Amino acid sequence: EDKVVQSPLSLVVHEGDTVTLNCSYEVTxxxxxxxxxxxxxxxxxxxxxxxxxxxxxxxxxxxxxxxKELFSILNITATQTGDSAVYLCAPMxxxxxxxxxxxxxxxxxx
Amino acid sequence: xxxxTQTPKxxxxxxxxSMTLQCAQDMNHEYMSWYRQDPGMGLRLIHYxxxxxxxxxxEVPNGYNVSRSTTEDFPLRLLSAAPSQTxxxxxxxxxxxxxxxxxxxFGNGTRLTVT
Numbered sequence: 029e030d031k032v033v034q035s036p037l038s039l040v041v042h043e044g045d046t047v048t049l050n051c052s053y054e055v056t057x058x059x060x061x062x063x064x065x066x067x068x069x070x071x072x073x074x075x076x077x078x079x080x081x082x083x084x085x086x087x088x089x090x091x092x093x094x095x096k097e098l099f100s101i102l103n104i105t106a107t108q109t110g111d112s113a114v115y116l117c118a119p120m121x122x123x124x125x126x127x128x129x130x131x132x133x134x135x136x137x138x
Numbered sequence: 139x140x141x142x143t144q145t146p147k148x149x150x151x152x153x154x155x156s157m158t159l160q161c162a163q164d165m166n167h168e169y170m171s172w173y174r175q176d177p178g179m180g181l182r183l184i185h186y187x188x189x190x191x192x193x194x195x196x197e198v199p200n201g202y203n204v205s206r207s208t209t210e211d212f213p214l215r216l217l218s219a220a221p222s223q224t225x226x227x228x229x230x231x232x233x234x235x236x237x238x239x240x241x242x243x244f245g246n247g248t249r250l251t252v253t
Contacts, residue, residue, distance in 0.1 A: 062242065069246055069247065070245060071228075071242075071244055072244075073242070073243075076239060118181075118242075123194070124169055124186065126183065127182075127196075127197060128180045128181040128182070130179060130180040131180045
């Protein structure tokens with residue numbers, strides 16, 4: 029059975045700190061992994077990773093995939109209160125089935 | 139472009155009632171899917187479709203039916219609602235199955251309460 033585990037489940041840090049969110053997966057016929065940010069409503073897309081070892085960056089956020097060890101990390105540097113959200117990772121297999129982890133709830137204190 | 143449109147936004151049902159949650163996208167996306175989200179559970183895949191006429195079960199398909207007669211629409215049917223189906227439902231679509239740069243686009247969700 030396919031499995032996605034995110035850690036930590038919850039994290040509280042101060043503004044300006046750097047955080048690392050983890051996602052490990054066991055997915056048959058893995059193809060890609062997606063990261064999303066969810067505030068009050070629908071998830072919004074952050075990254076899609078297909079190749080191992082290639083970092084994707086968007087401003088203060090970056091992510092990397094390790095297909096050998098079956099995990100991905102999402103880094104946020106110089107955190108701001110607007111980064112408070114639930115961060116979701118979602119591996120996709122070659123049949124286009126996309127399943128989500130339970131998410132990491134991140135709270136940034138001012 | 140409206141993107142992914144879900145209706146209704148809110149719905150209250152009594153146990154045993156049936157209803158259809160509507161999802162439409164105007165982006166000509168091949169792939170569409172339904173998720174439910176419960177507190178602390180992330181998003182769980184109910185059903186998905188890789189194109190018109192094709193549907194597949196996800197992680198939690200029991201109690202739900204889907205069909206995909208057109209590219210644009212992917213309705214989710216609850217035949218006999220149960221309190222365990224109280225949840226927020228998200229529809230999502232994806233443009234190109236063959237692309238590695240084609241993420242899921244989500245609708246704004248339908249909040250369903252079954253009493």
